[in-house]
Structure formats: C-alpha cells, structure tokens
Amino acid sequence: MRYFVTGKQMKQIDQDTIERIGIPSLVLVERAGLAVADAVEEIITSGHPDLSARDKNKKNVRILIACGTGNNGADGIVVGRILHGRGYEAVVFLGGNPEHETEEHRRQQKIAEALGVTMMRKTEDLSGNWDVIVDAVFGIGLAREITGEWKNILEQLSEIAKRDGAKVVATDTPSGIHSQTGHVMGTALRADLTVTFGYGKTGLFLYPGRNYAGKVRVADVGFSDVSLERVGWDCKSLEESDLADLPVRQSDGNKGTFGKVLVIAGSRGMSGAAYFSALSAYRTGAGLVKVLTVSENRAVIQTQLPEAVVSVYDPDQITAEEHSTDFLREACDWADVIVLGPGLGQEPYVEYLVEAVLEHAYVPMVLDADGLNTVASHPYLTRYFTENIILTPHMGEMARLCSCPISELREDPVQTVKAYSSRYGVTCVMKDASTLIADKDGTVWLNTSGCSAMAKGGSGDVLTGIIAGLLARGMDCDRASAFGVYLHGLAGESGSAKFGENGVLASNLADEIAKLA
Numbered sequence: 038m039r040y041f042v043t044g045k046q047m048k049q050i051d052q053d054t055i056e057r058i059g060i061p062s063l064v065l066v067e068r069a070g071l072a073v074a075d076a077v078e079e080i081i082t083s084g085h086p087d088l089s090a091r092d093k094n095k096k097n098v099r100i101l102i103a104c105g106t107g108n109n110g111a112d113g114i115v116v117g118r119i120l121h122g123r124g125y126e127a128v129v130f131l132g133g134n135p136e137h138e139t140e141e142h143r144r145q146q147k148i149a150e151a152l153g154v155t156m157m158r159k160t161e162d163l164s165g166n167w168d169v170i171v172d173a174v175f176g177i178g179l180a181r182e183i184t185g186e187w188k189n190i191l192e193q194l195s196e197i198a199k200r201d202g203a204k205v206v207a208t209d210t211p212s213g214i215h216s217q218t219g220h221v222m223g224t225a226l227r228a229d230l231t232v233t234f235g236y237g238k239t240g241l242f243l244y245p246g247r248n249y250a251g252k253v254r255v256a257d258v259g260f261s262d263v264s265l266e267r268v269g270w271d272c273k274s275l276e277e278s279d280l281a282d283l284p285v286r287q288s289d290g291n292k293g294t295f296g297k298v299l300v301i302a303g304s305r306g307m308s309g310a311a312y313f314s315a316l317s318a319y320r321t322g323a324g325l326v327k328v329l330t331v332s333e334n335r336a337v338i339q340t341q342l343p344e345a346v347v348s349v350y351d352p353d354q355i356t357a358e359e360h361s362t363d364f365l366r367e368a369c370d371w372a373d374v375i376v377l378g379p380g381l382g383q384e385p386y387v388e389y390l391v392e393a394v395l396e397h398a399y400v401p402m403v404l405d406a407d408g409l410n411t412v413a414s415h416p417y418l419t420r421y422f423t424e425n426i427i428l429t430p431h432m433g434e435m436a437r438l439c440s441c442p443i444s445e446l447r448e449d450p451v452q453t454v455k456a457y458s459s460r461y462g463v464t465c466v467m468k469d470a471s472t473l474i475a476d477k478d479g480t481v482w483l484n485t486s487g488c489s490a491m492a493k494g495g496s497g498d499v500l501t502g503i504i505a506g507l508l509a510r511g512m513d514c515d516r517a518s519a520f521g522v523y524l525h526g527l528a529g530e531s532g533s534a535k536f537g538e539n540g541v542l543a544s545n546l547a548d549e550i551a552k553l554a
C-alpha cells in the first residue's frame with residue numbers, strides 16, 4: 038500500500054521530522070539532492086543511448102539545473118554540486134529575487150561556490166545545448182499561478198528541452214503542477230522523470246499533473262511513517278504486492294460458497310452490458326451469476342454465456358403499482374450481491390424497478406450506469422442509500438448526480454468524491470483516467486493502474502462485474518471497489534500488451550481478469 042499526501046501535509050511532515058524528531062533540514066536536503074543526482078546519472082548511463090556512448094567523457098555531458106528561490110532550489114544546488122563532483126558539466130541557474138532565497142538555499146550556494154560549481158543568474162545563459170535539465174524551480178511550495186519572469190523561464194526551458202531533446206528530471210514535483218490537485222498553475226514544465234521525496238504527492242497522479250510528471254520515483258530521504266501517522270495522508274493507493282490480500286479460494290468450497298450475483302441489467306435491444314457484467318463477475322470468481330433482464334434478451338445471453346442463469350421480465354408489467362415489482366423482491370432475496378443498472382435504459386418503468394430493488398436489497402449492491410442516471414433524475418431515491426451500496430459513476434454520471442459541471446468536480450477531485458460518499462454514507466467509485474474511490478468514512482483510494490485502453494465501450498460494465506465478483510468472494514464494499522478498480526487497470530495493461538491500446542476490447546479485459554483475480 039502506498040500513501041499519497043498533499044503539499045500541505047508534506048510540509049507538516051517536514052516540520053515534524055526537523056523539529057520533533059530532530060533530523061536537520063540540511064540532512065534532508067542533502068539526501069533529496071543525492072536522490073535526484075543518482076536518477077540523473079542513471080538516465081545518462083542507461084536510459085539515453087546517445088549519452089551513454091559519450092559517458093566515457095563525462096565532461097561532454099551537459100546538465101542544466103534550474104533553481105527557484107525556495108528549498109526546492111536548495112535541492113537543485115545540491116544536485117549540481119554532486120554531479121559536478123562526479124565529473125559532469127553541471128551548470129546551476131539561480132532564478133528569481135535573491136532576497137527571497139531561503140536559509141538552506143544560501144547555505145547550499147556557499148558550499149557550491151567553495152567547490153567551484155558553475156552558477157549563473159542571467160536568463161540568456163539558459164540557452165546552452167543541454168542533455169539533461171533538472172527542474173528545481175518550484176516544489177510543494179508553489180502557492181499561486183505562475184506569471185511574469187518565472188512563466189517566461191519555464192516556457193523557455195520547455196522550448197529548450199524540446200529543441201535539444203534534453204531529458205527533464207523534476208525535483209519533487211514538476212514546476213507549475215499543483216501538488217494536491219494536479220492542476221497546471223499558469224504554466225508547467227513537463228518531466229520525463231519526477232523524483233519525489235518521502236511520499237507520492239496526490240497531484241502527481243491526477244491529470245493533468247500525471248502527464249507532466251512522467252515516471253514517478255518516490256525517494257526515501259529520511260522521513261518516517263511516524264510523522265505520516267501524526268500528520269495524516271490524502272489517499273491510499275494499491276500496488277502489486279497488495280494482491281496477496283485478495284481472498285483465497287477455499288479448496289473445499291462449492292458454488293454457494295463463492296457467492297450468488299444477481300445482475301439486473303439490459304433493456305430492449307441492449308444485452309451487451311448485462312453480458313459483460315455477468316461474464317466479469319464469473320471471471321473474478323463468483324460462484325453463480327443470474328441475469329435478470331427483459332424477455333427479449335433471454336436467447337442472446339443464454340447463447341453468449343450459458344454458465345449464467347437467465348431470468349426475465351416484461352417491462353410493460355412494471356408500474357408504480359406495488360405488486361408489479363414483487364418478482365424483484367424474490368430475486369433480491371436469492372442474491373448475495375446485486376448489480377443494478379448496466380444497459381437498463383431510461384424508459385419510465387426503470388424508475389419503479391430501481392426503487393423496488395433499492396428498497397428490498399439487504400446485500401451489497403453495485404449501482405451503475407442507468408441505475409445512477411435514474412437516481413440523478415429522481416433524487417428521492419437517495420433515501421434508500423445504505424453503506425451496502427457502491428456507486429460507480431463516470432464523470433458525466435457524477436456531474437448528473439451532483440448537479441454540477443464536470444469542470445467543477447475536477448477542481449478538487451479527491452474532495453468531490455469524499456464529500457459525496459460521506460454525505461450519503463455509500464462507497465463511491467468516481468471513474469476517470471485516474472479513478473478515485475471513497476468510502477463512507479472518508480478514506481480515499483487513488484488508482485494508478487490502467488491505460489487509455491480502458492476508455493472504451495463495455496469497459497465500465499466489466500468493472501462493475503469485477504467488483505461484484507470480489508464482493509461475492511467476501512470482500513467489503515470499500516476494498517472490493519479499490520481492488521476491483523486496480524485489477525481492472527491491470528487487465529487493461531496486460532490486454533494492451535497483447536492487442537495494443539487501440540485494439541483491446543471489453544471482452545479481452547474480462548478474459549485478462551481471470552488470470553489476475
């Protein structure tokens with residue numbers, strides 16, 4: 038499990054480490070600079086074929102370290118000093134008003150001066166022919182939109198990097214990216230690699246920040262989890278080693294042991310969503326899957342997925358009249374887990390169907406797609422929400438549920454999903470390029486697996502089925518959601534490796550999940 042923090046939390050961790058624990062700031066800055074210098078050298082010697090050929094003569098490798106006036110700049114000066122000491126042509130650019138330089142910054146300048154490191158202040162000198170640019174302009178101290186001189190400098194650095202084909206290594210955060218929201222604050226310098234200190238910063242994993250950060254490496258520079266526990270964190274994130282926590286399949290189990298999933302999905306002329314959810318629930322390990330759908334879909338689903346039990350209804354019989362939905366009560370009683378919504382459509386009867394299921398279900402439920410749209414158009418249905426419910430809206434559906442534009446939801450996505458879950462006491466999976474999951478207690482998971490292959494028809498139905506499968510295997514709503522999203526992303530990655538990001542289909546995702554879950 039990884040923990041991501043906001044810039045503000047990281048500052049408190051800094052403070053706790055220095056003031057309470059007693060590790061001097063000088064030590065932290067030194068280790069931060071060393072971690073970046075090592076990463077730069079790694080790029081020079083391995084990642085960049087042109088450079089490794091010239092590595093025999095380190096003096097020919099030209100590295101620019103662009104430094105701001107804060108402690109991010111102080112880290113940068115350390116990077117310059119270390120690389121200079123290792124024999125590279127490392128040049129430190131000091132930008133901004135010298136009167137604003139921090140104590141650490143001044144201390145590092147003195148050391149660098151004593152060792153003969155080249156330092157310059159004129160922006161005209163930026164235009165060398167650089168192999169690597171180290172961005173040490175702004176870190177977690179970026180406090181406002183970037184304008185004026187710094188905007189010009191960062192834009193100039195972007196152009197120079199492009200022109201020279203230089204690799205850009207960001208120190209802690211790419212300058213211009215908000216460490217909490219991932220927003221571009223006026224302008225930002227795109228990195229190939231970001232070496233971030235202590236803990237991942239949420240903004241490096243949310244878009245557009247994620248695009249600017251490139252590969253992210255978290256370097257241990259001396260912070261301790263003791264400080265993290267005191268200060269708190271913003272989100273959790275699953276990693277491959279967490280898959281060991283998936284429930285083990287009992288060797289003496291039967292199909293009842295592994296849970297019965299009821300998929301209430303599909304509408305006239307629309308059977309695909311029901312099929313993908315049911316297939317994925319089975320592929321994730323559910324013992325028995327029943328699809329409850331309109332009569333017209335019986336034949337096609339039985340043919341596509343003979344393993345599923347298919348039960349049907351006539352939509353014309355579902356009305357506001359109470360007994361018209363009695364069959365739904367019986368179906369709910371049968372299930373250990375319910376999926377409600379994929380491909381249900383938005384005909385008037387769907388409101389009565391959704392209400393009846395929400396009212397009569399006492400087991401964990403994944404509410405998706407048209408189930409969500411129905412709740413958005415009939416907000417009174419939220420009164421049936423319980424902690425057993427997982428909502429899986431994409432951003433458009435979330436905007437409808439919250440009655441506000443997507444742009445507003447993205448202003449602070451972590452807070453958006455947290456506020457919704459806490460308000461209604463549900464688990465909410467807000468699906469986006471970086472999906473966020475929040476439970477009723479305010480814990481947020483940020484998912485880092487997956488790729489653009491996931492943005493395709495049927496992909497959401499597969500995710501719904503995966504989460505249902507994990508619920509059927511006995512996981513709690515919050516963990517089933519976080520693990521489901523993570524596995525879904527991994528399935529996208531392994532599917533892409535076979536078919537390419539353009540070629541992966543929802544059915545491939547369901548097939549890949551079989552090997553992962």
Ligand SMILES: NC(=O)C1=CN([C@@H]2O[C@H](COP(=O)(O)OP(=O)(O)OC[C@H]3O[C@@H](n4cnc5c(N)ncnc54)[C@H](OP(=O)(O)O)[C@@H]3O)[C@@H](O)[C@H]2O)[C@@H](O)CC1
Nearest residue numbers: 062065066069107108109175176177178179180181182209
């Ligand atoms: N001991 C430690 O603390 C450790 C810290 N570490 C490192 O320090 C970094 C945090 O350092 P930090 O707090 O000094 O902030 P930093 O990111 O350098 O930026 C502040 C400067 O930027 C300026 N500025 C801000 N926004 C601006 C804007 N829009 N436009 C223009 N200027 C703007 C602001 O100016 P001011 O607001 O004062 O005018 C100030 O001068 C952290 O990311 C990590 O790299 C590690 O070494 C571990 C130990």
Ligand SMILES: [K+]
Nearest residue numbers: 172175208210
């Ligand atoms: K930076």
